[in-house]
Amino acid sequence: MSASKEKYTEAQYLEATEYEPKTGTGKIANYVDTRVGGTSIVREFGRKVFPDHWTFMFGEVALYSFIITVVSGAFLTFWFDPSMSTTRYSGSYAPLQGLEMSMAYATSLELSFDVRGGLFMRQLHHWGALMFVLAMSVHMIRVFFTGAFRKPRELNWVVGATLLVLGLAAGFTGYSLPDEVLSGNGLRIIDGMLKAIPVVGTYISFFLFGGEFPGNEVIPRLYALHIFVIPALILILIAVHLFLVVMHKHTQYPGPGRTQRNVVGYPVGPVYAAKAGGFFFIVLGVLSLLAGTFQINALWNYGPYDPSPVQAGTQPDWYIGWFDGVLRIMPGFIGNIPLEFVLPTPWGGNSIATPVLVPMIPITLLLLGVFVWPWLENWITGDKREHHLLDRPRNAPTRTAFGVAMVVWYLVMWGAASSDLMATHFALSLNDVIYWLRAAFFLGPIIAYLLTKRICLALQRKDREIALHGHEAGVIEVSADGEFHEQHKLPNEHELWTLVSYEAPAPSGPRPNAKGKITAVEKVRARLNRIWFEDRVEPVSREEYLEVLGHHGESPAGLEAAQSREAITSGASSDNR
């Protein structure tokens, strides 16, 4: 590894020391550059191109919400005392004065009532956290439906999925800190779920609470996780996530002029930076508006945590909803047969809390499915190529249908967390609501899959129709022999390209391995592959297109585009995009 050839010339070294900057910007740049070498970064990123589309902003919302949550959270730490030692409340909220409560709750009240702007910052922190998880979820859905997780971005998808799980953890640890009745009951449910875990569950519960629930330990422990461990992990993973985005360059939607090998968009400076920077203020503005006008977690209404009271109709933070909902729709008994049982073991038997464990199955499946999806999909489709152009969701009908099915599955579980409110608000029987939710849990995803797949195929057919026969022009013609028909206007080449540039390969069938054998696993893959591709609408082929042009006796799209280009330069464009 000897440096046999010289990489830099003498002149280059001299250039660096002898350079005399002339402009003000040049002087600053040179000062920084001779110390940290910053100009190469500006050179690299100053005009870097980012594709622009409104669906690309969800990730941004997530990032900005996280920053806002961290900053508002830091503000809260200056007053909040995460201690379970008791005090007698003497702050300005009269109804609780004189009550024994933990320091955690007392300081949460102090933040709300006796620190000016404290309530605003607490609500900003809470709304920011809700928005953070929401934006991450929507961002993930966007990435899924457009196929942006495909090679080379699989690992970044996993980083993103981990961030989502960490976001849930951050949210829940924070939710529990004020130590009032509402969050205490949330912890109680967590404790019940932990204890249901076979073999180690009781120990995990004892480790978390430092003994029996609720004990003296849990708030400071959650606090350490909430303000240090989890945010640190999130920060590191966000850095990795963004680094990979820059390295891969952003994906782009298919369209005229866009290929797998280029990026079309606005340069960072000035347009993209201005839009993204401005957008931070918009997110902060919207969250401030929420924090200033919509009360969230009015924790003075609940009183200090006590294991005996609970409010009816309470709801968890939205992202915890699906955990709670799936617990609600699981029956404890089928008929008169209890699902919970004691497993006979040589040392006297162990309890299996089936009604708590079974609901963890769909949750685990869904989370696990998110993590392995990129590999599962490319195993089924056999598509191991790089993809920088996104799929229009309709052009990947099976993926889109499956995704919608999973979203519906999630939403059924999520909605079930409000089963009691549905019953009271719509004057329904609570039991009936649960029965319907149980049915929806099984049937919802299936119906969603079938419907979505048909809708996607129908949209693809509509694309074909437009590509081959054009848009209805709104002009009715009468032929010489009295026949009425509507004129159609063929799309221009730019629109046409978007309609026809996709792939819909046929099912590939089982492929023998190196030894010439078709394994059982390969048969499964081939089956899934057939399900994946068998219903398909092929893009318009060149032959079809030329044939149709012949029929219509029209000029090919290229010529039409030339005409429309003329129209634009004369400032009288009519084709609205």
Next chain:
Amino acid sequence: MAEHGNGDSTAVVKAGDGASEGYAIDNPGLPPHRPRLADVDEKAAKRSERQVAALFFISIIGTVMFFVGYFAVARMDQFDDYFEGMSALRVQNTLIGVGTALAMLGIGLGIVHWAKTLMPDHEVTEDRKPLRTEEDRAEAEKIVTEVVDETQIKRRPLLRNTMIAAALLAPLPAVVLFRDLDRTGDFGVERMRHSLWDEGVRLVRDPTGTPIRAADLTIGSAMHVIPENLREVSGHGDRLAEKAKAVVLLMRLNPDDLHAPTPGRENWSYDGIIACSKVCTHVGCPVALYERHTHHLLCPCHQSTFDASEEFKVTFGPAGRPLPQLPITVDDEGFLIARSDFTEPVGPTYWERGHTDPEGDFPA
């Protein structure tokens, strides 16, 4: 209408950048740029400029509004009447929130409007760099091979094996260190079987601690009670932990409505008065709702429903076991007392729950 095209234009892999081949037409390239109003009309550009400036001005007003909210509204502790204090807080929070929102939205919308109407909107094309070049890969592989060779790890398996063994063992202390997260020191799982209830312990009201006579309860009423000895437990956390096992719901039914008790439970109730653990057997929420007419108990968290007249059996919802019943009677002075502790662990199911108790309190 042609549904499906000819079947063999469907090769899985398309070579190249997919720019054109295989598609109906060639990639036509970027659509022509369409100038915005502000690009061609200086008056429109001026208008945009004024709009952006107006948005920035709104931001300034927002910041002023924040200060008004912060300084002009009195703090809550300066009011004698707490309702007035709450109203003041509400006003302050709204002014601070809306002020900040205007300040931020003014800047944000201003900048974005500026970018969209006045900054150049020409789309630019940039090539993607291949993620991996063959030259880099070969060089990196060579470096790694050389580095590994220089360590001699392949030639000296003793080094390698002992290092792996050491590396596998070394993290274990980091795990063991967390052992004392459990502050009971003995994992006190057995303690989960016992509560403060015992023979003769009075049922008292929460939080006053006053004992209860059978006559205090009318038919159809229900109350939530705690053991009298709970107040003797010192320490907030310990008291809550004991309370979390000992909270009891006491209710009085028409004795005719009670189903015949299972053998061994004949004297667990007193003249239609029955008591059960308030902790749900599902995941531990307080079973707080009682419906007099149906004598159903409902847990507000996950809607498990228990029938008080049939020894709290589950009639609906996710709970897998009835609520444990507390055997009660009255003492000489006529106050309600417990006959014994619960005869099974209260609260959610845990792994060791089904164990035969070493003291023989709970049959397997």
